[in-house]
Each structure stands twice: as structure tokens, then as C-alpha cells.
Amino acid sequence: MHYKNYKGILNKYGMNLFRGCLHGCIYCDSRSDCYQMDHDFFDVEIKQNAPILLEDSLKRKRKKGMIGTGAMSDPYMNHPFTLDITRKCFEIISKYNFGLTFQTKSTLFLRDLSLLKEINKKTKVVVQMTLTTFDDDLSKVVEPNVETTRERLIALKRLKEEGIPSVVWLSPLLPYINDDLANLKAILNGCYEASVKGIIWFGAGLTLRKGNREYYYRELDKHFPGLKEKYIKKYGLNYEVMSPNHNFLNKYFHNFCSEKLIMHNNKQIFAYLNEFEEKKPFEQMQLF
Numbered sequence: 504m505h506y507k508n509y510k511g512i513l514n515k516y517g518m519n520l521f522r523g524c525l526h527g528c529i530y531c532d533s534r535s536d537c538y539q540m541d542h543d544f545f546d547v548e549i550k551q552n553a554p555i556l557l558e559d560s561l562k563r564k565r566k567k568g569m570i571g572t573g574a575m576s577d578p579y580m581n582h583p584f585t586l587d588i589t590r591k592c593f594e595i596i597s598k599y600n601f602g603l604t605f606q607t608k609s610t611l612f613l614r615d616l617s618l619l620k621e622i623n624k625k626t627k628v629v630v631q632m633t634l635t636t637f638d639d640d641l642s643k644v645v646e647p648n649v650e651t652t653r654e655r656l657i658a659l660k661r662l663k664e665e666g667i668p669s670v671v672w673l674s675p676l677l678p679y680i681n682d683d684l685a686n687l688k689a690i691l692n693g694c695y696e697a698s699v700k701g702i703i704w705f706g707a708g709l710t711l712r713k714g715n716r717e718y719y720y721r722e723l724d725k726h727f728p729g730l731k732e733k734y735i736k737k738y739g740l741n742y743e744v745m746s747p748n749h750n751f752l753n754k755y756f757h758n759f760c761s762e763k764l765i766m767h768n769n770k771q772i773f774a775y776l777n778e779f780e781e782k783k784p785f786e787q788m789q790l791f
Contacts, residue, residue, distance in 0.1 A: 701766030
């Protein structure tokens with residue numbers, strides 16, 4: 504890891520506290536060359552002045568909103584300094600009464616559960632959790648440095664108990680690896696049991712472009728011999744790499760969510776994530 508001071512942290516209401524990631528997911532789009540990362544992806548760049556920049560931005564903002572993070576780099580990587588930066592930034596969000604939503608593949612957010620509950624009492628916290636692979640052994644291949652899907656689902660159930668809403672990114676389903684009905688059913692049943700608010704779904708497949716494609720293919724050679732050649736023959740240099748099972752899985756996904764009353768329209772879910780809510784204090788609520 505290395506450290507760098509930045510001139511700014513917020514892009515409207517979104518931020519990324521780090522560049523690079525330690526999770527080691529074999530499919531990660533953030534490795535793509537288009538993001539112009541000038542260091543090794545595992546050599547995470549920590550924006551060490553992020554809390555100072557964030558506080559300066561929030562105290563000057565006239566309109567409250569939902570602050571989002573994690574789109575490019577998980578805010579909960581298993582490293583003390585990254586966890587400290589994340590905690591400090593979330594404390595500042597609470598201090599200025601903004602909402603919070605973050606994307607993660609880790610259960611380490613539970614260490615900050617009391618802080619998340621504090622924010623959620625005043626406005627809204629939404630934890631966005633990525634789930635891709637229910638089988639524990641396979642999960643440790645495609646997402647080697649984070650907890651298994653089962654462990655993440657247990658964490659989502661804890662959020663349910665605490666009244667904190669969650670949204671799941673069910674993506675990606677990798678062709679010929681985890682794009683089967685048994686995997687989809689297991690994840691969806693877990694989401695239902697955890698009472699997730701919505702599930703973001705872009706279909707069965709993944710995206711590949713220069714940078715992450717090469718890394719992904721090296722990992723296929725390592726763990727799934729012969730599969731890279733199958734990909735090259737079927738998909739060439741396509742950006743969208745859709746599973747042969749997409750149509751069937753897509754129909755099952757939407758039918759399941761409709762039946763269980765789980766939000767599954769991406770546009771609707773993103774609107775919910777961006778919607779700021781200001782909750783009245785309990786004492787005021789009693790008057791009504």
C-alpha cells in the first residue's frame with residue numbers, strides 16, 4: 504500500500520477512498536486500463552487526506568444527500584489504515600447528517616454497526632453487498648480474499664435485525680463457472696431470508712475490456728484450464744460476455760423477485776439509493 508494526498512474527494516455525492524483493492528476478485532472491472540491507474544492494482548493507493556477533504560465539502564454543501572462510496576474500490580478492505588479512513592469518513596457523514604450508502608463484498612462493516620445505526624436513525628444507510636457464488640470452495644477461487652457468500656448473507660440478516668436496509672448486486676455470473684440455476688436459486692433464497700430491499704441485476708454474464716480481460720484470462724488458465732480458449736472462441740473481444748444460460752436465468756430471476764416482492768428494476772433501485780430521507784426525532788414522532 505502507499506499513501507497520497509488528493510485535492511478533492513467528492514464527485515457530486517460520490518467518492519472513492521482508495522484506488523486498487525486487496526480482495527483479488529478475478530473478474531474486477533476496476534483493473535481496466537481506461538481508469539488509468541499508474542500503480543499495481545494490489546498496491547492500494549490510500550487517499551490519506553480523505554477525511555479532511557470530505558469534512559470541508561460537507562460543511563459547505565447547501566443540500567443534504569446520500570453519500571456513496573465503493574464503486575471502484577471496496578471501503579472495507581482488511582487493512583487497519585483503510586478501515587480507519589473509512590470509519591473517520593463515515594463519522595463525518597454522521598456529524599453533518601448526510602445519508603450513506605456503500606458497496607462492499609466484506610462483512611467488516613459490522614465493526615462499524617453502531618455508527619451505521621446512528622446515521623440510520625437520523626436519515627438513511629443502505630448497505631450494498633455483492634453476491635456472486637454460493638458454493639464456498641468456488642467462492643474462494645473467484646473472490647479469494649473476502650468472506651464467503653454464506654458469511655455475507657449472515658451479515659445481511661444482522662442488518663435486517665437492526666433495521667438497516669440492504670441492496671444486493673447479483674453480479675457477475677461468470678459463463679461456465681457460476682451461471683447455473685442452482686447457484687442463482689441459493690443466492691436468491693438467501694436474499695429473501697435476509698429481507699433485502701432490492702437486487703441489482705444486469706443479466707447472467709460479465710464485462711471484459713483491456714486490462715481486466717488479460718487478468719481474468721490468466722486466472723482462468725490457473726483455475727479452469729481450457730476455459731480461456733472457449734471464451735476466446737465464443738466471445739472474441741466483446742465487452743459484454745453473456746452466459747448461454749442468460750435468457751433462462753433472467754426469466755427465473757425476475758419471476759422470483761416479483762413473487763417475493765423484492766425490488767428488481769435497476770432504475771427504481773438506483774433512485775432509492777439516491778433518495779435522501781430526513782427522519783424526525785422519536786420525540787417528535789410521538790406527537791403524531
